[in-house]
Structure formats: C-alpha cells, structure tokens
Amino acid sequence: MTPTPASAPATGTAPSGEENWLRLDRQICFSLHAASRAFNGVYRVVLKDLGLTYPQYLVMLVLWEEGELPVKKLGEHLRLDSGTLSPLLKRLEAAGLVVRERSARDERSVVVRPTREGAELRERAEQVPRRIVAATDLDVEEIRDLRDRLDVLTRALDAAAEER
Amino acid sequence: MTPTPASAPATGTAPSGEENWLRLDRQICFSLHAASRAFNGVYRVVLKDLGLTYPQYLVMLVLWEEGELPVKKLGEHLRLDSGTLSPLLKRLEAAGLVVRERSARDERSVVVRPTREGAELRERAEQVPRRIVAATDLDVEEIRDLRDRLDVLTRALDAAAEER
DNA sequence: CACAATTCAATTGCGCACAACCAATCAAGG
DNA sequence: CCTTGATTGGTTGTGCGCAATTGAATTGTG
Structure with a gap:
C-alpha cells in the first residue's frame, strides 16, 4: 500500500509499513x-x-x-x-x-x-591476520566484498553526519 | 598498483603472500x-x-x-x-x-x-529509523543483504572466540 | 620586533564494553 | 534446620571513543 501517513497506532495493531522500518x-x-x-x-x-x-x-x-x-x-x-x-x-x-x-x-x-x-x-604478529581471517569463516573474495561495502557505507554515514 | 611503501623486509623474508594477508x-x-x-x-x-x-x-x-x-x-x-x-x-x-x-x-x-x-x-523516536536508513544511502534490499552478511560473520566470530 | 590567528597535543569529563570479583537469593541435600 | 551450589545483579578496575577546554608553539601580518 501507499505509505501510511503518520497515523501509526501506538500500541494496537502492527502497522506493517512503519513497524517494518523500525524493525529493519x-x-x-x-x-x-x-x-x-x-x-x-x-x-x-x-x-x-x-x-x-x-x-x-x-x-x-x-x-x-x-x-x-x-x-x-x-x-x-x-x-x-x-x-x-x-x-x-x-x-x-x-x-x-x-x-x-x-x-x-x-x-x-x-x-x-x-x-x-x-x-x-x-x-x-605475523600470524594474527591468518587467524582472524580464519575466524571469519569467509574466503578472501567475500572479505574483500564486505570490506568494500562497509567502506561505501562509512563514507555515506560520515557525509550524512557531516551536514547536520 | 601495489603502492608498496618503503616497508623494507625487517627480518629478511617479505613474502608477498604474507604481506597481502596482513594488509587485507x-x-x-x-x-x-x-x-x-x-x-x-x-x-x-x-x-x-x-x-x-x-x-x-x-x-x-x-x-x-x-x-x-x-x-x-x-x-x-x-x-x-x-x-x-x-x-x-x-x-x-x-x-x-x-x-x-x-x-x-x-x-x-x-x-x-x-x-x-x-x-x-x-x-x-518513530522518525529515527527513516533518518538512519536515509543516512546509509542504501536501499532496503542492500541493507537487508548487508545485515545478513554481518549476522553470519558475527556467528562465525563468536564460534571462533568460543573455542579458545 | 610585537601581536593575533592558527595549529597541535594534552587534559578533563562522560559514557560504553568487558573481565573479575562480590553479595543476596533461591533450591536441593544432608 | 543448616549447608552447599547455582543463579542473578551489583561493584570495581581497565581501556576505548568522543566532545570541549587549555596551553604552548608556530606562522602570518603590520
């Protein structure tokens, strides 16, 4: 449905739209x-x-x-x-x-x-990285991808925090 | 590529493999x-x-x-x-x-x-989630995916920390 | 040279994260 | 009844993260 106007019942039913935002x-x-x-x-x-x-x-x-x-x-x-x-x-x-x-x-x-x-x-300390990478149970590609996503996220968050 | 800074091999061997692990x-x-x-x-x-x-x-x-x-x-x-x-x-x-x-x-x-x-x-506080999601500059799908990846990672890390 | 603005590190104060230890309480066994 | 053990919060101590302030040193300007 179209985004329900801010008429979210405080406690009664669970308005799918608003509630999902909060839970997400x-x-x-x-x-x-x-x-x-x-x-x-x-x-x-x-x-x-x-x-x-x-x-x-x-x-x-x-x-x-x-x-x-x-x-x-x-x-x-x-x-x-x-x-x-x-x-x-x-x-x-x-x-x-x-x-x-x-x-x-x-x-x-x-x-x-x-x-x-x-x-x-x-x-x-040379052995530390290997142990950490092993603990993640991810392979190098997945780690690289996750790192890149986090870096993008960080830049966006920093920019958002900056302008307020 | 490989903007290897003047990290001279401190101890003798500087195998590129090891160095990459450390940097990753x-x-x-x-x-x-x-x-x-x-x-x-x-x-x-x-x-x-x-x-x-x-x-x-x-x-x-x-x-x-x-x-x-x-x-x-x-x-x-x-x-x-x-x-x-x-x-x-x-x-x-x-x-x-x-x-x-x-x-x-x-x-x-x-x-x-x-x-x-x-x-x-x-x-x-109802308005908080929307502002946070907006600050990430990601859409709902991307957030969901990132969250799932982080949850998997957390479980792996917890398990690894547990057994030592 | 004198003065003001800037830069940089240290300090202070508050809050969170976690480990280690302690006190109070409840439950089970003698 | 009393003792033992486990559970549950609390307390203490150490360290990180950040904002605000202080104070010293450098740079810029007249």
Whole structure:
C-alpha cells in the first residue's frame, strides 16, 4: 500500500509499513554493533599473547608500516583523536613498545616511533591476520566484498553526519 | 598498483603472500571499526533531540517491544552484561524514562519497565529509523543483504572466540 | 620586533564494553 | 534446620571513543 501517513497506532495493531522500518533499523544497528563487538572479542583472544588490545594493535600496524610519525598523522590514519591516542600511546610506551618524543623541528608535535622491542613484536604478529581471517569463516573474495561495502557505507554515514 | 611503501623486509623474508594477508586483515578490521563508529556518529546526531545515546536507544527499543523484562533478559536481547547495563539503566532511570524494581517472585531479579514518559518517547523516536536508513544511502534490499552478511560473520566470530 | 590567528597535543569529563570479583537469593541435600 | 551450589545483579578496575577546554608553539601580518 501507499505509505501510511503518520497515523501509526501506538500500541494496537502492527502497522506493517512503519513497524517494518523500525524493525529493519533495529536489525541493521544490532547487526553492526554485534559484528563489531564480535570482532573485538576475537582480536582480544588472538592478541592476548602479544599483550595488545585491538586499538593498540591497529596503532602498531600503522607504525610498522610507516616506521615513525607524529600523533596527528597517526590519528588521521586511524580516525582517532588525541583524546583516545594520548593515553593509549602512554600505555604502549609504558609497555616498552614505542617511544614518544617532541619533534625538534616543531615543538608542538610529538613523534611516535616503535622501539626495538616494538619492532620485534611484528614478527610475532605475523600470524594474527591468518587467524582472524580464519575466524571469519569467509574466503578472501567475500572479505574483500564486505570490506568494500562497509567502506561505501562509512563514507555515506560520515557525509550524512557531516551536514547536520 | 601495489603502492608498496618503503616497508623494507625487517627480518629478511617479505613474502608477498604474507604481506597481502596482513594488509587485507588491516583493511577489514579498519573497515568494520570505521563503519561501527560512523554509525555511532550518525546515531549521536539523530538521537541528540531525544537525549539518548546509541546503546540507550537500543535498550528503549527492546523495552518498547517487550514492555517489561528483567535485566537478565534485557542483556540477552542486547548481548550486554550487567556491568554495562547497570549504570546505563541507572542513567535512564535518572532521566525518568524507566523504573527498576525487584521482582516479588524472585528477589534476585530486577525488572525494568518504561515509565509513561519513556513510553511517550517512542512516538518521537518513530522518525529515527527513516533518518538512519536515509543516512546509509542504501536501499532496503542492500541493507537487508548487508545485515545478513554481518549476522553470519558475527556467528562465525563468536564460534571462533568460543573455542579458545 | 610585537601581536593575533592558527595549529597541535594534552587534559578533563562522560559514557560504553568487558573481565573479575562480590553479595543476596533461591533450591536441593544432608 | 543448616549447608552447599547455582543463579542473578551489583561493584570495581581497565581501556576505548568522543566532545570541549587549555596551553604552548608556530606562522602570518603590520
């Protein structure tokens, strides 16, 4: 039928149109929320041996590739701000995995660099991706496709949140 | 293609296969992480008028459908434990949206029920799903498909995390 | 050189997620 | 009756995510 005007009975019958919107919304937000936490749970198990949390692992991944970069750049890679990164990096520093030091060129900037110990951790982390991919029970093609869909979704959501 | 950054083989062997695994893993975890937070950001904007956070909205969704249920059942619906729910429910109670009271039948159980104010909030929340779905820039079919894929993924991840 | 605007990181405060532990309650067995 | 065990919420501690503020350093301009 044509979309019922907002005359949705509050509690009586179940108006198929409006109710479906609400339920669909609930399912998609439930699903994404649950998937995100499920992923976090798997990473928690896999990363326990390395003594890293999931976001800490993300930080180390970037540092392993980039080698050294200021907090600002690090935050751009991960889409995290200093409010999240500052205490996280302090914990990584306390664990002896990274060093933080003020840039000589720009005293405002703090440069993060993996220590020898942090760099060596990379080898032990090499096995992580395989275990994660295995846990998804998906093949590479499906993962790639899902990733692409999520990236498209993220861009749309960011754009929508931006303009309000 | 292959914009391989100056990631010199740190330890000697840098088999392209391994490197690809690591990068693919990074992309899927980045993507899911980013999508989850992007969703959260949109919900933050949309729910600001209602004075609800995203998890609080999830709780109210369940209560609007179920009407009244113990914390245990609520946690099963949302896959959240009391460590998360207890303070959250206290905040909802402080906002006058729910009441918590011990069950007469079983003194161990605490039953949560929306207040009149909390029930009335449902009507103002009716518009939320449409705005969220619009923000995704996807049609219903695509959302349904993505949700199903995420649910499958979540089940696989939960199973993998379980057995270790 | 002096001053204002900008940039950047740190800090603070609030809320969520989860693990570990604790307290109260109910049920079953002696 | 009392004890044991299981169930159910609560509490505490750690860490992430984000908004808002602060403060220092750099850059731009006269």
